[in-house]
Amino acid sequence: MTLLAVRGLCKTFGGVVAARDVSFEVALGELLALIGPNGAGKTTTFNMVGGQLAPDAGAVVLHSQEITDLAPREKFRRGIGRTFQIAQTFLSMTVAENVQMALISCAGETRAMASDARRLHREEALEILAPVGMAHAADRPCSTLAYGDVKRVELAIALASRPKLLLMDEPTAGMAPRERAALMELAASIARERRIGVLFTEHDMSAVFAHADRILVLVRGEIVAAGSPDEVRANPRVKEVYLGETGVAAAERARRAPP
């Protein structure tokens, strides 16, 4: 079933086309990867879906409702969670408080002045932190965590609203090598288990070909190929403009084990 439908998105920055007629769909529980060289328009597309950028033309439809021009905060309320290329967390709070903050926002309690925020939704926050493996660090200040753990906390924040769609912009960027595979594994397993649709960009082809159900290849703002990892791997155009001989070989190695 179609969760997200993106139709004909266009965006131009001062004469430079960053996205041209970008259209795709994401189904429930599906992981869709957006790949392409630097400057291909991945982040632009991403920000148009997330609401950080307004498209010049085109539509973003979530669950048959058009949400094109909504602000990120409104898209969040419609069920879109997101992580950023450089992890965005609340550094002056503890790990649990980061998640509690998202839950407070979900519950519409952000203007409450009487209750004690540290006690609100704490149990639920711990439940959300458990699957990302951060429950044990619930009371540590977020500013003292290793970057890999900050990324996990960010994932937990994004999951706090029980989103239907998760946007992950380069989820493994800036992480130590060992942590990358683990984080990608974690995100993918949570998404499949909870039937969350995931749209992600990534430069690490082993992460892409190991976890994506489908792949979109963006070059100079345009989709040049879309399909299953096998199709994209075999696509001569993609090989020519992006993957190259060697990229195909890497993609071959990262072939996902059959479920």
Add this chain to the structure above:
Amino acid sequence: MTERPILEVEGLAAFYGQAQVLFDVALVLRRGEVTALMGRNGAGKTTTLKAIMGLVSARARKLEFAGHSIAGLTSFRIARRGLGFVPEDRRIFTDLTVFENLEVGRRPAPGGAEPWTPERLFAIFPNLAEMRGRRASEMSGGEQQMLTIARTLMGNPKAVLLDEPSEGLAPVIVELMARAVNAMKAQGVAVLLCEQNLAFASGVSDRAYIVDRGHIRHEGSIAALSADEALRDAYLSV
């Protein structure tokens, strides 16, 4: 006779906030040589250059340029020692004209050497000559890339850190970039070249390093790298 390399780096580590992005990087750039630093996007190439240039917080066991330590120096002192930097994102002064951009980069040449002048640079980049009075904001990406190299050469550097000059450019412009790198080499300027494009790098470089996830993974001649498919697959495939 083995002359000391112009640039020697050992044990270089760099951080963005809490994220460590370089781990124990070691490399040398020999005089008059073009050395490629290859790797995927996000592998740590740009950070390596910025760390050498004093533009990101980093620490190193050894960071020597032309026989003197440049660790902890501000970037302008490093530049004045004769190390030029051409950033990946070009960072042209868009409010300034082509000529003014070159003026910002101008530094006296070390004794004896024939200094780079706008005219000599226009000979390498003919497009720039035609638009010397034009504001840089009105230039195409390829023209801006030429300007950023020319601007750095105006400082008469002994060595240049050149970050992805071929990225996002049309093939004809990429050829011009290759000519520029060769012109630098002919002038005796050593070049540390960050690249993803193996075809471009192998056309201009003598040696190559591969950096992946913040570590140096391989060192060797560029010919050997071009021939080693396993190596390319492991570290250079996108």
Add this chain to the structure above:
Amino acid sequence: MDLSFLVVQFLSGLASASSLFIISSGLTIVFGVTRIVNFAHGSLYMLGAYFAATLIPRLLDLSYGAPSFWAGVILSALAVGVLGVVMEVLLLRRIYRAPELFQLLATFGVVLVVQDVVLQAFGPQDILGPRAPGLRAPVEIMGRRFPSYELVLIAAGPVVLGLLWLLLHKTRFGVLVRAATQDREMVGALGVNQALLFTGTLFLGAFLAGLGGALQIPKAPATARMDLDIIAETFVVTVIGGMGSIPGAFLASLLIGQLQAFGILIFPKITLVLVFLLMALVLVVRPYGLLGRPEAPAGAHAAAFGTPLRPWSSTEKGIALVVLAALLALPLLGDVYLIKVATEILIFGLFAFSLHFLIGTGGLVSFGHAAYFGLGAYGAALALKHFGVPMELALPLAPIAAALGATLFGFFIVRLSGIYLAMLTLAAAQILYAVAFQWVEVTGGDNGLVGVWPAPWASTRLVYYYFTLAFAAAAVLGLRHVIYAPFGYTLRAARDSELRADAVGIDVRRHRWLAFILAGAVAGLAGGLYVFLKGSIDPSALSIPVSVDALTMLLLGGLQTVMGPLVGAAVLHSLKDQIMPLTELWRMMLGLSIIAMVLLFPKGLVGAFEAARERFAGGGR
């Protein structure tokens, strides 16, 4: 109103636009390159005026003629330029990477120092400067007399604009300045010594400020108040024009010059309100000014990366109880003067605490918080004086009046961030200051409102002390509670990461607006308590120094600590009370202390104490 009148009005608008542009261009050039908003720019302007007013008569004694006059103007400006260099070398280059709050405070420290230096060097009297030889007789324009000197001023603006253009486009220094305005780091990576470039820029900026001051001398005397009067206008010009844009400053000066020249015909009392409206309008449509461009996200935020809030430990609860008990028992000492000082400390502590809520929790660095203190004070005083409302009703009106003002100003203010926000808050406070000053019928003007005494039952020092203590303690504990409540957490979330806050559904702007109103209301309560303590109120309660006092209290107490501002208020106010009567150089001492604190002690007293304690406790988490 005939045509000739309009023409003359237009010309005088052009003349003031010229002066304004010359001064503002200096501020905007310095900001463009160094990213520091130099609060002391007005002080440099004032020094230019004083130098010219004392130097030119001596030169005219030597040889009576126009060349002496103009040589005096240039020499004065050059001297100010040299002072700008001194300021850069001694202070500014140490704070280029500091949070902008600290930069503003440190340069305000210079303002205070210069004020006392000027008083010492030139005396408290206004100094009337000589008029320019050859330009003393008015000229006739369409049958009306017009000062011929102003014609020279009208020309001076475009001439300076032209010379600046030449300097910036035809010299290597100018090219480097323009390049650095765009990308300082890249200029450094190309081998340009930024320190020298910055020093040169400060010379140029200070020279222009001094030139503006010296050119002003035939029109108006040099006075010790002209520094803060001009700085607010200069801020407005640079904000409207776009920070760092010289043509923008020119355009904005022209707009403001004409707005003032003709605004005075329509709303004689409130031309400054028109100026504010123009600024608000421009900023809503173009948040970075007419010709400005978006700022890269600001670097360090003063209060960022605080540690998580934790509840009071039993020790801290104990300390709080002891402090409260001590405050309750204080009158037992029987010292009436002490009770008065303690009452003042409570009031300023409350005021500082409300500002701390805004800055520390909300991340909104306000430089004009006195506006809401003053609004509260005036609100209560006006209700009592004009409508005969008793204290019991007038006091609650104080926070309400302040909250209404904060609602209006906050609507615009929360649309901005960083330095634009700080400057808009300051401008808002200056507008209110001007209104209180000019609207004599209602506010009593300079004299203010007197005879604002509490109800008879609360009129003794002792009762009023307890009265104040009750309100202050309740308000502080209440606001502290809000910091720990979801609303406070939401504000901190938005401060830590606006991107993340937005992505978890928080309407950042709306919450900041609410925070601004809440902080304004509490400041207004402090103002209300203040007016009944003093029995009077005058425009100085709304002035920049009051805003800066509160900021200094925060700095003393430390920005990262919840109760720090109360400590800061106690320390600063006691010092003021003890030292001010003993010395004529109080402002200089305060200014130097602010500078020293910014340089040596950026975490404040309480912050330093907590850091020491953590070190003492060892590495445990």
